Amino acid sequence: EAKLKLFGVQDDLKLSLNAIQVLRERYLLKDQEGNPVETPRQMMERVANAIAQIDASYGEDPEVSYQEFLKTLMALDFLPNSPTLMNAGCPGGQLAACFVLPVEDSLDAIFEALKNMALIHKSGGGTGFSFSRLRPRGDRVSSTGGRASGPVSFMRIFDTATDVVKQGGKRRGANMGILRFNHPDILEFIQAKKKGGEFENFNFSVAITDQEMEAVRKNEKIPLINPRDGRVWREVSATEIFNVICESAWSSGEPGCIFIDEINRKHPLKALGAIEATNPCGEVPLLPFESCNLGSINLAHMVTEGKIDYAKLGETVRVAVHFLDNVIDANYHPLPETERMAKANRKIGLGVMGFADLLVKIGVPYYSQQALKIAEEIMQYIMLQARKTSLELASRRGTFPNLEKSTWYTQNLPLRNATLTSIAPTGSISIIAGCSSGIEPYFALSFRRYVLENTELIEVNPLLEEYLKGLKLSQKDWERILAQGTLQGIEQIPQKVKDLFRTALEIPPEFQVKVQAAFQKYVDNAVSKTINLPQNASLEEVKKVFFLAHETHCKGITVFRQGSRSRQAIYPGLLS
Ligand code: ADP
Numbered sequence: 071e072a073k074l075k076l077f078g079v080q081d082d083l084k085l086s087l088n089a090i091q092v093l094r095e096r097y098l099l100k101d102q103e104g105n106p107v108e109t110p111r112q113m114m115e116r117v118a119n120a121i122a123q124i125d126a127s128y129g130e131d132p133e134v135s136y137q138e139f140l141k142t143l144m145a146l147d148f149l150p151n152s153p154t155l156m157n158a159g160c161p162g163g164q165l166a167a168c169f170v171l172p173v174e175d176s177l178d179a180i181f182e183a184l185k186n187m188a189l190i191h192k193s194g195g196g197t198g199f200s201f202s203r204l205r206p207r208g209d210r211v212s213s214t215g216g217r218a219s220g221p222v223s224f225m226r227i228f229d230t231a232t233d234v235v236k237q238g239g240k241r242r243g244a245n246m247g248i249l250r251f252n253h254p255d256i257l258e259f260i261q262a263k264k265k266g267g268e269f270e271n272f273n274f275s276v277a278i279t280d281q282e283m284e285a286v287r288k289n290e291k292i293p294l295i296n297p298r299d300g301r302v303w304r305e306v307s308a309t310e311i312f313n314v315i316c317e318s319a320w321s322s323g324e325p326g327c328i329f330i331d332e333i334n335r336k337h338p339l340k341a342l343g344a345i346e347a348t349n350p351c352g353e354v355p356l357l358p359f360e361s362c363n364l365g366s367i368n369l370a371h372m373v374t375e376g377k378i379d380y381a382k383l384g385e386t387v388r389v390a391v392h393f394l395d396n397v398i399d400a401n402y403h404p405l406p407e408t409e410r411m412a413k414a415n416r417k418i419g420l421g422v423m424g425f426a427d428l429l430v431k432i433g434v435p436y437y438s439q440q441a442l443k444i445a446e447e448i449m450q451y452i453m454l455q456a457r458k459t460s461l462e463l464a465s466r467r468g469t470f471p472n473l474e475k476s477t478w479y480t481q482n483l484p485l486r487n488a489t490l491t492s493i494a495p496t497g498s499i500s501i502i503a504g505c506s507s508g509i510e511p512y513f514a515l516s517f518r519r520y521v522l523e524n525t526e527l528i529e530v531n532p533l534l535e536e537y538l539k540g541l542k543l544s545q546k547d548w549e550r551i552l553a554q555g556t557l558q559g560i561e562q563i564p565q566k567v568k569d570l571f572r573t574a575l576e577i578p579p580e581f582q583v584k585v586q587a588a589f590q591k592y593v594d595n596a597v598s599k600t601i602n603l604p605q606n607a608s609l610e611e612v613k614k615v616f617f618l619a620h621e622t623h624c625k626g627i628t629v630f631r632q633g634s635r636s637r638q639a640i641y642p643g644l645l646s
Pocket of ligand 1: 150151152153167168169194195196197241242243244349350351352353364494495496497498499500
């Protein structure tokens with residue numbers, strides 16, 4: 071209590087200390103002096119009210135929805151993405167996390183995209199771009215008779231602009247930069263982040279086709295193509311490029327890959343064009359000027375007496391889909407183009423967090439066949455319930471305007487939303503909810519997190535203590551667990567408990583890919599997952615992970631090898 075008073079926040083929702091700190095720094099509305107003018111509960115009321123009011127415009131009763139939304143939010147059973155929590159109910163509040171902007175091959179278009187990026191960042195959104203249409207470095211510029219400087223040099227301007235435009239002091243902007251595997255500048259792109267100090271506001275991904283993956287497997291040559299004129303620039307070994315990708319991912323965690331053919335095979339709006347890019351963390355492939363608002367169900371709360379509570383889960387999905395559909399109308403867009411697209415396609419991305427917690431609560435180890443089965447079961451259930459709600463909403467409010475241009479139309483599914491599901495990293499909202507993030511295994515059982523400026527957040531797994539209570543551990547054992555962040559080497563602890571609390575680095579990378587694939591099977595958009603590798607993982611291991619992700623129909627893949635960056639957002643254990 072004394073500590074909370076220090077933060078100047080009344081804890082009327084019984085949140086964790088870290089949750090309070092994160093809310094105080096970034097979410098609660100503040101006065102001119104920077105003091106919070108709302109409590110966490112009042113924040114939830116503000117959000118629930120702003121989103122519920124939309125019902126009135128459809129001739130529905132907002133009071134009923136207000137009560138449902140508020141109850142669900144206050145219980146932390148479901149949370150919308152950060153911009154909705156921060157901005158709902160505020161004048162001009164921008165509520166979506168994810169945008170994709172086109173970058174065409176002209177100076178005019180590049181700087182138009184740059185301006186649009188700045189406006190979206192200022193509003194709290196993240197942006198994804200494909201730079202594949204830009205002519206390569208050294209290519210002709212006819213109007214000036216000079217030489218082009220290539221996509222990577224233009225990306226540098228986007229990176230710098232991102233640094234300058236802070237999101238109202240709440241967070242730095244985030245970007246995804248994508249280049250096709252067969253772009254002439256691909257090698258420069260792959261290695262651009264390697265030396266560090268640059269592009270810190272960007273995630274990099276290479277868009278790779280099935281044919282290119284095949285060429286990699288068969289060790290064939292592929293032509294690099296100049297996007298300006300479609301001509302062959304030169305021929306290269308597909309395997310060599312792939313090896314550079316994997317080496318770079320091994321040494322710095324970047325780039326990731328996106329499997330662009332898989333994305334477009336599952337793309338419901340093919341008639342509007344092919345998808346070239348995703349949002350910053352990869353969980354939402356989008357057309358130019360599309361955006362998506364996300365929300366995540368806290369699976370840790372969907373367990374009753376050691377069993378998955380499907381009745382509660384179904385009800386939570388219904389409320390969440392209704393909520394997210396309303397967000398589309400409550401949103402103020404920074405650009406007319408993004409507003410038009412959002413209202414024409416009405417994409418939402420409902421996902422989950424707290425998957426690792428759920429497994430502990432039902433007594434199933436993350437690293438088990440059973441966990442894969444449960445992942446599919448849960449996500450299939452969520453997908454079907456979400457569709458059911460979207461169909462119901464459509465019958466009252468109408469389908470999304472582009473329905474007839476979508477693959478849903480041919481399947482006779484008159485939906486309200488072109489996409490319904492997506493699995494986000496839930497980097498911040500899982501801290502607020504006090505659960506494990508997204509579908510990730512526990513990173514560690516105790517860890518230090520650096521997500522706020524100048525503040526270290528220390529966390530100890532809240533479920534662990536309960537499991538270890540009866541074991542009469544010595545002070546020394548406890549200290550060791552806290553210091554190392556795992557149960558390894560503590561003899562007192564039965565293997566069953568050790569299995570239940572296995573951390574990311576104790577779970578084979580290939581298995582982590584299988585978890586991603588299991589969720590992807592029932593997700594309309596994509597799945598954000600980091601495949602965590604131990605520091606001593608080999609380059610071959612990284613290659614295996616990339617191939618497996620492609621084979622198992624993942625839409626993208628990101629790896630992170632422990633210790634491969636000088637600064638991490640999160641470190642295992644409480645000692646450095
Ligand atoms: P949160 O937990 O804050 O709701 P997530 O970690 O789930 O957010 O990220 C979801 C999406 O939100 C990302 O893919 C990205 O599009 C956007 N996003 C995340 N962090 C930022 C940021 N610092 N700036 C802009 N957009 C962001």
